[in-house]
Amino acid sequence: MLLSIDRVLQLLAEGKSVQKIAELSDVDVSEVCAVIEEARTILETSDKARSRKKIIIRRKNPADDPSPAPPEEAGTEPTPDNEIFDGAELSAVPLDSSLVMYTDGASRGNPGPAGIGIVIYDSDNRQVGKVSQAIGVQTNNYAEYTALIRALRIGRYFRARMLKIRTDSELVVKQIKGEYRVNHENIKGLYAEAMKLKKTFGNCRIEHVTRNLNDKADYLAKKASEQNR
Numbered sequence: 001m002l003l004s005i006d007r008v009l010q011l012l013a014e015g016k017s018v019q020k021i022a023e024l025s026d027v028d029v030s031e032v033c034a035v036i037e038e039a040r041t042i043l044e045t046s047d048k049a050r051s052r053k054k055i056i057i058r059r060k061n062p063a064d065d066p067s068p069a070p071p072e073e074a075g076t077e078p079t080p081d082n083e084i085f086d087g088a089e090l091s092a093v094p095l096d097s098s099l100v101m102y103t104d105g106a107s108r109g110n111p112g113p114a115g116i117g118i119v120i121y122d123s124d125n126r127q128v129g130k131v132s133q134a135i136g137v138q139t140n141n142y143a144e145y146t147a148l149i150r151a152l153r154i155g156r157y158f159r160a161r162m163l164k165i166r167t168d169s170e171l172v173v174k175q176i177k178g179e180y181r182v183n184h185e186n187i188k189g190l191y192a193e194a195m196k197l198k199k200t201f202g203n204c205r206i207e208h209v210t211r212n213l214n215d216k217a218d219y220l221a222k223k224a225s226e227q228n229r
Contacts, residue, residue: 005038007025008021088129089129091129093158094122098160098162099122100164100165100166101119101164102118102119102165102209102213102214103116103118104168104217105147105169105221107138107139107142110139111137111142112137113136113137114137115134115135115222115224116135116150117147117220117224118130118147118151118217120151129154132224133224134224134225139186141184144169147167148165149190152194162203163201166207168209168214176198
């Protein structure tokens with residue numbers, strides 16, 4: 001019987017022992033072990049290649065690091081501005097994939113001390129990052145748009161092929177969809193920036209969710225707003 005990696009892996013999956021595989025293949029146990037080791041090497045090499053397509057960044061405060069860490073594959077990623085990762089903890093964020101982000105903005109006083117919160121998930125629904133940042137004294141609507149824009153910019157940085165952003169701000173979602181007009185002058189610029197960023201994605205959806213489904217982003221936004229007090 002031909003001894004191949006596929007055959008050995010199949011027999012192992014069927015629960016056959018190394019000794020039994022050697023017997024069935026009419027080879028020495030050492031040859032089976034050599035094939036298994038070869039398979040392990042191939043898998044490890046593949047895993048390392050995939051890990052290079054992920055970026056790990058932790059930047060709690062702008063003062064901690066004056067510029068964002070560059071991606072490992074130098075020259076292939078757009079260079080972000082110095083603010084895109086403020087208050088962020090991003091680990092193993094996949095490139096060229098689908099991302100889902102929950103965003104929220106909080107203002108204590110409306111206007112008052114404000115903050116934004118973002119929670120990032122990969123296509124397997126694993127949390128791969130979060131953002132919690134104070135943004136000074138702002139209105140709640142301003143904070144909501146700021147969180148949305150930050151999520152869009154992060155998504156663009158990681159070249160998301162499909163981006164879903166979920167927010168509990170029904171007003172923002174309806175304005176983005178064109179169902180409500182943007183009347184406040186201090187919001188019009190943010191709205192225009194959000195729409196411009198949204199168009200840079202081949203597939204980008206901004207959806208409304210109820211507050212109970214946005215509790216993590218809500219917590220991060222409120223926590224950040226307390227830093228202004």
